[in-house]
Amino acid sequence: MFGRRRPLMRLLGFEIRFDLTWLIIVALIVFSLSAGYFPAAYEDLPTSTYIWMGVLGASGLFISIILHELAHSVVGRHMGMTFHGITLFAFGGAAELEEEPPTPRVEFWMTIAGPATSIVLAILFYVAGMLLVWMGTPAPIVAVISYLVVINVLLAAFNLLPAFPLDGGRILRAALWAWRGDVLWATRIATFVGGGLGLALVLLGIVSAFYGNLIGGMWWFLIGLFIRAGASMSYQRLLARHLLAGVPVRRLMKGEPLSVSPSLTVADLVEDYLLGRSMKYVPVVAEGSFVGQVGVEEVRRIPAGERSSRLVGDILTPADALNTVSPDAEAGAALEQMERAGRNCLFVVAAGRLVGVVTRKDVLQYLSVARELQPPSGRAAAHPAE
Ligand SMILES: [Zn+2]
Incomplete structure (x- = not known):
């Protein structure tokens, strides 16, 4: 799924790596924050200030993503799962599991830990922002903190969409799995929804590109394809494991x-x-x-x-x-x-x-x-x- 990955650092015993596509995204996000988002939201600041805001905002975004993935990994490890580490790539981050969770309970807790962490981060940044305003901190710093509140809420919300392999899809699968006790059936339903959402994003991307939002449209298009591929691959992999179970x-x-x-x-x-x-x-x-x-x-x-x-x-x-x-x-x-x-x-x-x-x-x-x-x-x- 990923190209060649390079190590970035180790945290709590997990190796954090990045795919080369990630570097392109880092540059793109710094650029779009310092040339688009911050100048539009806070006018008349010097260009160098916008650049610093962009760099800080992007760093905060990636730290937030790493903490989200780290939460999956730490809770998963606590419940006996093995991870290959965390990979940062074009569409964010992924905590790579060595195997699928053994029970719906493990899947649920391991999965919910990610969005829960993003929501906690959003609250912490919000409180920090209020304190900084109260202390009279310069507007650019407050602006970056506000951006991180928004981005963590979006991270939690997007990941909670009930489309496998997103977190929400995993939670849906865990619920269906617990209900009927059939992991293949549960995965089939969750990946079917994932495929549908992926298709919807692809269409949304085409429509918004058609109406002039070329970059945004392309982005949704690619994320849609990514979710579709992920949904199909996860199901194929699970089916393969079931068919190969007990075959030496x-x-x-x-x-x-x-x-x-x-x-x-x-x-x-x-x-x-x-x-x-x-x-x-x-x-x-x-x-x-x-x-x-x-x-x-x-x-x-x-x-x-x-x-x-x-x-x-x-x-x-x-x-x-x-x-x-x-x-x-x-x-x-x-x-x-x-x-x-x-x-x-x-x-x-x-x-x-x-x-x-x-x-x-x-x-x-x-x-x-x-x-x-x-x-x-x-x-x-x-x-x-x-
Ligand atoms: Zn997650």
Whole structure:
């Protein structure tokens, strides 16, 4: 869902990262605050003051977003959930869950913590603003504080829209889930509403662009698309996890994989395996133990002239927790591991020995058959956003 993310800081044990799209938004918000919002609301201040107001306002906005996401993460962690950290991106922030909440109760409390924090922030900024006015603080500072009151109210309100994957949609799902005890059905309804709201925002964007509000219109259009994609992806992911529950990697892997020894020369590897058998990568096994992988990517770094004198053992990528999986692991977990690591295959290793290879294609193929075997109502709803 995100491009390459860069670390920003660590807070309360969570890593806060940003996607490159976020930098564009930071610049855009500083610009629109200092050239549009503040000059329109408070006339006749020096340009440098407007710029400072813009920078302070944008900083306050992002701190508010981080605190909102941090609230989800802290409450979630308290209830036993694992997070990958918080990512800031074009449309705000996201606290990335490792897995879906186990019960509606956990989902409800973890979710409500975000908007509740935004509302508390709005109240705190409001009280601070009143105090500053009473103390006779210069207007620009009061103006920034007032902006932060408004922005936190908007953050809470927008996130409470009952459209999955927004917070309000998660709360709706938790309620439906608690009512009927069926998480798939609850998710289907909440993502259906999410898809509908996304479509409404897309149309709103087109209409307002048509009436001259080009930037605002484009913004709603993109947020609408984002919500639709998020709704569809969340449901697909949940359905995949249900269909893959109890299916071990062992069942989907290909056993007895071809492997090479670390003492093979790189030239022979290219000739006999990569080109010879059209393989992009080969597992490397030494004395019966899996030691790593070697393939196109590793070979490309070695100049052609050196390939007959270099050995596979010198250039291989060693075995680690990202490229290996146990045969008893759930296939769903393996799929998520591949997605997280940006890989298309995992080496299946039991007690240090290579027993098979499982690819993304193997898992997706199984999923697609399992999905088609679902009753028609389940299948029709498997594409809520199409
Ligand atoms: Zn939230």
